[in-house]
Amino acid sequence: MSCGARLANELRQKGYRVTPQRAVILETVAHMHGHHSVQEVFTKAEQSLPGLNVATVYxxxxxxxxxxxVEILSTTANITCFxxxxxxxxxxxxxxxxxDAMQEIEPVLFNELADTLKKKHGFSLDHRHLTFSGLCKHCQSDAAKGNLTP
Amino acid sequence: MSCGARLANELRQKGYRVTPQRAVILETVAHMHGHHSVQEVFTKAEQSLPGLNVATVYxxxxxxxxxxxVEILSTTANITCFxxxxxxxxxxxxxxxxxDAMQEIEPVLFNELADTLKKKHGFSLDHRHLTFSGLCKHCQSDAAKGNLTP
DNA sequence: CTTGTAGGTGCAAATGATTGCAAGTAGGAT
DNA sequence: ATCCTACTTGCAATCATTTGCACCTACAAG
Known part of the structure; x- marks a missing residue:
């Protein structure tokens, strides 16, 4: 069973209809490594399905x-990537x-956090993909000097 | 010294110019408790400064x-609040x-996480205001049944 | 106080994203 | 296989957000 078929089945099992458009978009995202904008996904998917509409991709x-x-990643510039x-x-x-510099890190300490959120709040954390906002090493020293980018 | 003046000074100390527009917007956000959309902030701020432009608010x-x-909060619907x-x-x-249900929780376990990120990655986490994505108690049981909102 | 200028603002155009609606269709029932 | 309908899609309109540019101004220097 192909990657695309497997993903389509997974979607069907979650109770969603699998239309040709959805199958193509899902497969496109799967084959594009990393994070990509809606436009990038649309451009790629349209090659497989001419006539695809960007509203459908959204x-x-x-x-x-x-x-x-699918994970959504938003930066400060509000560029939403998938x-x-x-x-x-x-x-x-x-x-x-x-x-807006982005660092990728391996998960640490999150299992404990996830357990706590589950027990105390009944919340199931998407702890396979999280995003944290803060200041990187470089900008942090600038902040101490009051020299952030105005 | 008034609240607005204090915040304006804080901004100036960080190396940013303090224009009338900025002072009003900052004070408006400070006096609106909770999280609000750009439109809400703009509507309120314009009462204090007629002629204010929404592009300036953005x-x-x-x-x-x-x-x-200021903190940015984004939900799944991509409604950005400040x-x-x-x-x-x-x-x-x-x-x-x-x-999209939102639960607010007091910080737990994050000090340790923040320390680790600091030591290992030199990253200063904004750990006074964080947002996590996942499934709430209700939707989680639906997910187990394959019954998420299609 | 005045002056100069780097940065900010308002405006309108452009771009990104969402939405209402008519037509199409995936998939369940028979 | 056919039929039916709840859901999906394409389209264009609408809304949210960003951006280029001309003009304005906060604030540093003198």
């Missing part, structure tokens, strides 16, 4: 996120709110 | 976020990626 990515199959949720490679992002 | 909120004085960063009341949000 709707589908949103649906895939709700279904837990990537296939990869249970085999959990990773976290540190995004500097000043310069 | 630019100023972005600048205030970079300066670390609130004054309140060092006296750190709090975290749990946002269900299915139904």
């Amino acid at each position: 709707r589908t990515l949103d649906m895939l996120h709700r279904a837990g199959m 990537s296939l949720r990869d249970p085999e490679h959990p990773h976290y992002h540190l995004i500097c709110r000043n310069c | 630019r100023t909120l972005d600048m205030l976020h970079r300066a670390g004085m 609130s004054l960063r309140d060092p006296e009341h750190p709090h975290y949000h749990l946002i269900c990626r299915n139904c």
Whole structure:
């Protein structure tokens, strides 16, 4: 069974309809490594399905996120990117709110955090892909000097 | 010294110019408790400064976020909200990626996490206001049944 | 106080994203 | 296989947000 078929089945099993458009968008995101904008996903998917509409891509990515199959990454510039949720490679992002620099880190300490949130709040954390905002090493020393980018 | 003047001074100390527009927007956000959309902030601020332009509000909120004085909260619906960063009341949000329900929780376990990120990555976490995505108690049981909102 | 200028603002255009609606269709029932 | 309908899609309109540019101004220097 191909990668695309497997993902389509997974989506069907979650109770969602699998239309040709959704299958193509899901497969496109899966084959594009890393994080990509809606326009990038649309451009690529349209090669496989001419006539695809960008509104459909917006709707589908949103649906895939709700279904837990796609991650949304937002930077300070509010550039929203998408990537296939990869249970085999959990990773976290540190995004500097000043310069938008992005660091990727392996998960640490999160299992304990996830357990606590589950027990105390009944909340199931998406702890395979998280994003944190803060200041990177460089901008932090600038902040101490009062020299952030005005 | 008034609240507004104090915040304006804080901004000036961070190396940013304090224009009438910025002072009003900052004070407006400070006096609006909770999280509010750009339109809400703009409507309120314009009462104090007729002629204020919404583009200025967008630019100023972005600048205030970079300066670390305002938090940005994004839900699944990508409704971006702003609130004054309140060092006296750190709090975290749990946002269900299915139904958008938001839970607010007191910070737990994060000091250790923040310390680790600092030591290992030199990253200064904005750990007074964080947002986590996942599934709430209700949607989680639906997910187990394959019954998420299609 | 005046002056100069780097940065900020208002405006309108452009771009990104969402939404209402008519037509199409995935998939369940028979 | 056919039929039916709840849901999806394409389209264009609308809304949210960003951006280029001309003009304005906060603030540093003198």
